[in-house]
Amino acid sequence: MAEADVDTVDLETIVQGAHEKQELRLWLRMLSTTKLISQEVRRRLRNEFGATLPQFDLMAQLYREHSGLRLGELSKRTMVTNGNVTGLVERLEADGLVVRETPDDDRRVTVAKLTAKGDDLFATMAAAHESWVRDMMADLDPADVAALWSRIGAVKASVSNHLSGADFD
Amino acid sequence: MAEADVDTVDLETIVQGAHEKQELRLWLRMLSTTKLISQEVRRRLRNEFGATLPQFDLMAQLYREHSGLRLGELSKRTMVTNGNVTGLVERLEADGLVVRETPDDDRRVTVAKLTAKGDDLFATMAAAHESWVRDMMADLDPADVAALWSRIGAVKASVSNHLSGADFD
DNA sequence: CATCAATATTTGAAATGTCAAAGGAATAGC
DNA sequence: GCTATTCCTTTGACATTTCAAATATTGATG
Numbered sequence: 276m277a278e279a280d281v282d283t284v285d286l287e288t289i290v291q292g293a294h295e296k297q298e299l300r301l302w303l304r305m306l307s308t309t310k311l312i313s314q315e316v317r318r319r320l321r322n323e324f325g326a327t328l329p330q331f332d333l334m335a336q337l338y339r340e341h342s343g344l345r346l347g348e349l350s351k352r353t354m355v356t357n358g359n360v361t362g363l364v365e366r367l368e369a370d371g372l373v374v375r376e377t378p379d380d381d382r383r384v385t386v387a388k389l390t391a392k393g394d395d396l397f398a399t400m401a402a403a404h405e406s407w408v409r410d411m412m413a414d415l416d417p418a419d420v421a422a423l424w425s426r427i428g429a430v431k432a433s434v435s436n437h438l439s440g441a442d443f444d
Numbered sequence: 445m446a447e448a449d450v451d452t453v454d455l456e457t458i459v460q461g462a463h464e465k466q467e468l469r470l471w472l473r474m475l476s477t478t479k480l481i482s483q484e485v486r487r488r489l490r491n492e493f494g495a496t497l498p499q500f501d502l503m504a505q506l507y508r509e510h511s512g513l514r515l516g517e518l519s520k521r522t523m524v525t526n527g528n529v530t531g532l533v534e535r536l537e538a539d540g541l542v543v544r545e546t547p548d549d550d551r552r553v554t555v556a557k558l559t560a561k562g563d564d565l566f567a568t569m570a571a572a573h574e575s576w577v578r579d580m581m582a583d584l585d586p587a588d589v590a591a592l593w594s595r596i597g598a599v600k601a602s603v604s605n606h607l608s609g610a611d612f613d
Numbered sequence: 614c615a616t617c618a619a620t621a622t623t624t625g626a627a628a629t630g631t632c633a634a635a636g637g638a639a640t641a642g643c
Numbered sequence: 644g645c646t647a648t649t650c651c652t653t654t655g656a657c658a659t660t661t662c663a664a665a666t667a668t669t670g671a672t673g
Binding site: 295304408415424 | 463464467468476477480481487579581582583584589590591593596598600603604606607
């Protein structure tokens with residue numbers, strides 16, 4: 276339902292001055308849209324590769340750090356809790372996609388690294404993933420895509436400034 | 445519209461002509477921003493009300509349908525699978541926030557409805573929730589918020605048109 | 614060197630998430 | 644009226660999610 280006035284503040288808003296609820300509407304729409312895309316990506320990852328989205332996400336971080344990452348660092352980058360990373364890496368290791376190592380200079384640490392098999396699989400999945408996303412957004416004007424990217428960056432910045440816990444990008 | 449730069453397609457993009465990856469970048473940014481807000485909302489729901497986000501979401505749907513909703517309908521509206529709705533409603537019922545009924549005219553169906561207690565609690569949580577979101581987005585220009593809402597609507601529409609499964613809003 | 618604090622990961626309980634398969638109940642066709 | 648199909652929900656297996664508590668290791672302090 277591509278609306279005609281995609282870019283204007285609608286009358287309703289101006290007349291009623293209902294600015295207070297705009298943020299809520301935006302949040303709900305972001306959430307439902309993200310859920311929609313996630314579910315589609317998840318379904319395809321599962322059907323075509325037998326992988327899950329969190330696994331894909333974790334492997335993406337390892338893919339660009341060929342030397343591996345400590346679990347705590349993985350936790351920050353994937354926005355997944357420590358305890359969760361443990362289980363994710365465990366399953367990926369069981370599938371032979373990742374290896375865990377403990378460096379000798381600090382034996383508290385566990386470093387996860389992609390295996391050759393994991394590296395190959397991720398490269399294949401990443402290419403597919405990118406094309407799925409492009410297809411899903413095929414109806415959009417590229418300029419809109421770029422503009423959205425910027426503006427959502429502003430949203431992220433504002434949110435990061437107003438968190439109660441100590442947590443930010 | 446209040447910015448120098450936020451709205452322009454950046455040089456990098458123009459020069460490299462890397463339009464193919466713009467959709468991917470947008471998706472990743474939407475995902476991380478949504479995760480950030482979700483985590484904050486979750487933390488506050490938990491700390492202040494002992495509730496979870498999915499519970500809040502489910503109660504929101506029941507709040508506006510005073511006569512209740514069938515579980516299948518709840519599943520569609522919350523974008524949660526059937527099996528999951530069963531467990532959610534079970535727990536909410538155990539807490540006295542929701543009741544389940546089976547209408548006589550179709551005994552396959554289960555209808556969930558907010559109790560008075562659930563109705564009161566949700567009203568309180570919803571007000572708090574709205575103010576949390578407004579606070580998190582406090583740095584944004586209201587016009588940007590409205591524009592984002594529209595444009596993300598376009599994203600959602602495009603995605604809905606390109607799903608592999610039979611699933612849309 | 615013994616201890617205390619800080620760091621890094623694991624573990625455990627409870628909730629949410631998916632899918633596929635199974636259950637009961639209503640409807641269609643014969 | 645009987646059967647087959649369809650509809651709605653539940654169940655079961657497994658993965659992910661959070662938080663809090665426990666564990667292990669390092670570094671700093673006395």
